[in-house]
Amino acid sequence: MSIFEAALRQILDPAGLITDPVLLAAHNRDWRGRYQGGAQLLAMPQNTAQTAAVLRCCHAHRVPVVPQAGNTSLCGGSVPRAQGQELILSVARMQRCRALDTANGTLTCEAGMLLATLQQQATQAGLLFPLSIASEGSAQVGGIISTNAGGTAVLRYGNMRSLVLGLEVVLPDGQIWCGLRGLRKDNTGYDLKQWFIGAEGTLGVITAATVRLFPQPRSHATAWVALPAPAQALELLRLLQDTCGERLSSFELISQNALDLVLRHLPQTRSPLSAPTPWAALIQLDDVDPQPLEERLVQILEQALEHHWISDASVAQSLAQAQTLWFLREQISEAQRLEGVSIKHDISVPVSQIPTFIQATSAILEQHFPGIRLVCFGHVGDGNLHFNLSKPDRQENSAFIHQTAAVNRIVHDQVMALHGSISAEHGIGQLKTGELQRYKDPVELALMRQMKQMLDPLGLMNPGKIFA
Ligand SMILES: Cc1cc2nc3c(=O)[nH]c(=O)nc-3n(C[C@H](O)[C@H](O)[C@H](O)COP(=O)(O)OP(=O)(O)OC[C@H]3O[C@@H](n4cnc5c(N)ncnc54)[C@H](O)[C@@H]3O)c2cc1C
Known part of the structure; x- marks a missing residue:
């Protein structure tokens, strides 16, 4: 056992330090199976204090750290490099809800809470956490913040950057920054939380967050429509925005090739329309007003039909039908993986x-x-x-x-x-470091490097990610 491993054993309980290669395997491999890491140690702290102690230990022993949450990164951001020198630090055991303030419309939870659990907790409180992505059953709060995740409701509610009000972060030297404020307005200088949102674990470990909740919509309408080309999708989008305003939650474009893959690889799926169409849009309207929305959506689609922007449409008549339409959209990534x-x-x-x-x-x-x-x-x-x-x-x-x-x-x-x-x-992860170097404005890239140098002068946080 190395001195470093022995030091970690002083900090973590037996379940909090994994060395078994079989258990490590899933943490060393990314979701797409494209990258194979070589880490031999996985730390799973139970709380912020343990996380800070682990980072202090890594700092003292100059051991690089790869923060990991649900490990659903699609750019190799969450897995270590092949050499085997790095410690994986998973936040998966830190799942507690620390505070729910319905009057303030905020929830504070730890970084290992599943996105799906966060959504459920909001729903149980009669509110909505709107971020929705196909990986929500595996992705965790620390990961969705560190990737500034988007998804299908950004159109109305914004991405993670606009949903996070406060953060608790352990810095690379083990200091804890407690910025768990639930404020919509705070003009006391630089907005430091924004540095860590989308930083892909290169600046510190997020251990908890305060996120915004919204009123729960009570009426919904969902439609799958056939479009001749993307230009007509924009016409329809504009019409929906003009007539529905913020009730338009999602507007997804889907090529027939994408739908075909789902129909081929996912059993019991079938096309929502009677004939193939080069392009389709999946539209979602939501309102806090319980008045049904379907009729309004049908009227708008009839207008679009008259303009020849759409050629056919299937409007969901029940929640189950709406879920079936969304299932087709959400399974595209999985169908591509199977293809x-x-x-x-x-x-x-x-x-x-x-x-x-x-x-x-x-x-x-x-x-x-x-x-x-x-x-x-x-x-x-x-x-x-x-x-x-x-x-x-x-x-x-x-x-x-x-x-x-x-x-x-x-x-x-x-x-x-x-x-x-x-x-x-x-994000950039390992996949696009070269492309970032090629395309990012040199001044912007230099500023990013200076920020990294300031917070992580030893270069221990998720090396090889964002910057090659
Ligand atoms: C089927 C599928 C569908 C997807 N759909 C979408 C989509 O619609 N929109 C979208 O934006 N993404 C999507 N993704 C990508 C992925 O799910 C998101 O990037 C997600 O936010 C990653 O969360 P995670 O918990 O799995 O993080 P991980 O994959 O574990 O980590 C992601 C990055 O964050 C860092 N990190 C993780 N936890 C912490 C922490 N506590 N502190 C600091 N850094 C940390 C990691 O080092 C890594 O760089 C999809 C992925 C899959 C597999």
């Missing part, structure tokens, strides 16, 4: 540029890689698309995957030409 490897992009452009981006980028890609298959879907109301590429034939696809750099260059050059971002949701 096999693809070159994935998680980009954003101004909403107005979505049709241009899809049209121009697809055309260039088809020129360079004839027969390429685009699986495109995303939160089009936020200008965010998952733009994933593969070849339908498995053997051809194995060769195509080696073209990742060339494909990325085409996609990301188009994104930057339209003043977009190469990562709208999933």
Whole structure:
């Protein structure tokens, strides 16, 4: 046993320090199975004091730390590198709700609470925690904050950055910053919590957070509509925003290729419309007013039909039908995983540029890689698309995957030409360090490095992530 391991044993209970390679395996591998870490130690502290003691110990022994929550990162952010020098620090045992203040509309919980549990706790209090992502049964509060997660309700409620009011963070040297304020207004200098939101564990370990809760909607309407092209999606989006205002919670764009994968790989799924359509949108309206919303949505869709923006629609007649429509959308990532490897992009452009981006980028890609298959879907109301590429034939696809750099260059050059971002949701992790270096403004990158240097001068926090 190393001196470092012995020191950790002084801090943690037996269940809090894992050395068994079998138990470590799931923590060393990412969700997509793309990265294999080599860590031989996993610390699972039970509280903030233990987390601080572990970080002090790592600081003293100069051992790098990889914070981990639900390990659903899609960019290799949550797993260590292969060399085996790093300690994985999982917050999964820290799951308590510390405070619920319904009058203030806030909940304070620990970083290992599942996102699904946070949603349930809000619901039980008659309120809503609106962030929703397909991985919510595994993703945890520390992870969704550290990735600034988005999801399907950003259009109305914003991403994690706008849902977090306060944070408790253990800094790389083991100091605890308690910033668990539940304030909507606080102009006392720099807003430090924003440094840690989306920092992918490179600046410290988040141990608890105070998040905003909202009134619980009492009426809902959900529809799956057929669209000829992304341009019509924008027309429909505009109409819905003009007529429904903030009742429009979600507006998701789904290509037929994306739906086809779900229908192929997920048993008991079927298309919501009678005929295939190049594109579809999944629309969700919610209101605190209990008056039914379906009729209003149908009226708007009839208007869209007259304009030829849509060609067909299926409006859910029950909660179960709405859930079935959402299931199709939420299973796209899983269906892609089952289909096999693809070159994935998680980009954003101004909403107005979505049709241009899809049209121009697809055309260039088809020129360079004839027969390429685009699986495109995303939160089009936020200008965010998952733009994933593969070849339908498995053997051809194995060769195509080696073209990742060339494909990325085409996609990301188009994104930057339209003043977009190469990562709208999933972050940089290990996957996009080179791309960040290439595309980020040099002044901005230098400032980021200075912030990292100031908070983590020894470079111990999640090395190799964000910065190569
Ligand atoms: C099927 C599927 C669907 C998804 N859909 C979406 C989606 O719609 N929108 C979206 O934004 N993402 C999505 N994701 C990506 C992923 O779920 C999110 O990035 C999520 O926020 C990660 O949470 P996690 O708890 O799994 O964090 P992890 O994967 O464990 O960690 C993510 C990053 O945060 C750091 N970290 C974790 N905990 C802490 C902590 N306590 N303190 C400091 N740093 C920490 C890690 O080091 C890592 O860099 C999806 C993933 C899957 C598998």
